[in-house]
Amino acid sequence: MKGGGFSYWRRKTSNAFVTILFSSSVLIVLLPLILIVGYLFFKGASSVNLNFFIHRPAPVGEHGGGMGNAIIGSVYVVGLASLLGIPIGLLGGMFVGEFPHNKFSTLVRFVADVLNGTPSIVMGVFAYTVVVLPMKSFSVLAGGFALGVMMIPTILRTTDEILQTVPTSIREASLALGVPYWRTVLSVVLRSAKSGIITGILLAGARVLGETAPLLFTSFNNAFFSYSVTQPISTLPVQIFNYAISPYRDWHRQAWAGALILVLAILIVNFAVRVFSRQRFDQTV
Amino acid sequence: MSNSNDINSGIVAQDLKAFFGNIEVLKGISVSMQKKKVTALIGPSGCGKTTFLRTLNRMHELARNASIKGKVIVDGTDIYSPGIDPVLVRRKIGMVFQKPNPFPTMTIYENVVAGLKLTGRHSRKELDEVVERTLVQAALWDEVKDSLRKSGASLSGGQQQRLCIARTLAVNPEVILMDEPASALDPISTAKIEELIFQLKDTYTIVIVTHNMQQAARVSDFTAFFYLGELIEFNNTRSMFTRPQKKQTEDYITGRFG
Known part of the structure; x- marks a missing residue:
């Protein structure tokens, strides 16, 4: 077929133009992620070694040391948060999703959305008032409570929508x-x-895993390996924060490594979500 | 009409009205459908035949703002009288839907026994027996006996519909309601379903909604013609299709409207 007239070329040109526009938008979206992960590798990869995973922080001036206690602490706090966030979020989401037109459901949905948009530092202050002050101590419990409350609306809304x-x-x-x-x-x-639903839970967990603000005055920090729920504990984000604002070179390197590990952990959870949600029943025969 | 004491009556509706909100979609239906016979419900779209079908096993009330007035007497009991558990009604009066709806996350085997497993405990042997019996009844056994562990969703549309019929039979109902069970299927699958209905009526009371006049004529013993929420005519199928009493019925079955 011969090339068309003016309208044909106009269509072709606008198609090319819009294609370029859309593709560059995609690039702009991807760029920050690539830059962040790339830069973290560049700055942090050299400090990631076995010691980093199994040791506690070394005192200033001493070489070595790691974030073993912070990694365990993060898992501990997020685990505790899940104990609070998953059941409440799931059951609430089931109610709202199954009775979507109920007036109460509309209210719950609204509250969940507001809670979702609440700055995380406010959650920290809330947990501080409700848990830290009465207990008179920073604790894993307080950190888990703060993050758990943050998980509830995310899980509730995804469950609601999926149902x-x-x-x-x-x-x-x-x-x-x-069947009843x-x-x-x-x-x-x-x-x-x-x-x-599992996707929603994993994403909620990955989201709070990176939270710093609510932990600053709930689980606080701890230079040692600690396993008591009533004691303060070190977590990756807080440890990164403390190291990053310190004046020491060694600590900066550790902070880069910690940030790299944290981002990788969150990426892995996200990838797991992709793989998991793609799994279809009929492939298993 | 008060032939609720009629020994042949499987299902008797008495002045049955159904509503969605304030809209009255059934305007007082009284009809008596015989046991172990096939009754076809015909009529143009929106005439209330599906709604009527769904009032017979209390599925209608599941829709938002839906309500009913009147009585539906099945084997001498009004299924709408207070104290009657709709769950138990539905166990006795099964339903096959217009679009095949096997449980997508379950295997063929699990689909068939779903109703049993979700309502009580049964031995493995018992379940195996039910699966074979109902799949044979639903004329699906030969096609799936080697792939019972495959997903129910992996079957063709016609097979899925027969799987749904087997699933309905598995809970051992007395009545089977069918809502245009073949309208989403090809002619060969349709023929299989019709043949199946023919065999099932020895054991079950069947009420079938259909848009297809020939289908109604082929499979049913009695036919009810609905129009605008009212039952216009009810008669045995042969008379209905050869000598309709009402003008509207004649117009409809001869294809003049609808």
């Missing part, structure tokens, strides 16, 4: 078999929504 995507026909199929409603929700609806 609403489960088709009515699936629920009706179960109900028409004489509660059983239908637990065994049929939840089962269909499983991967989406």
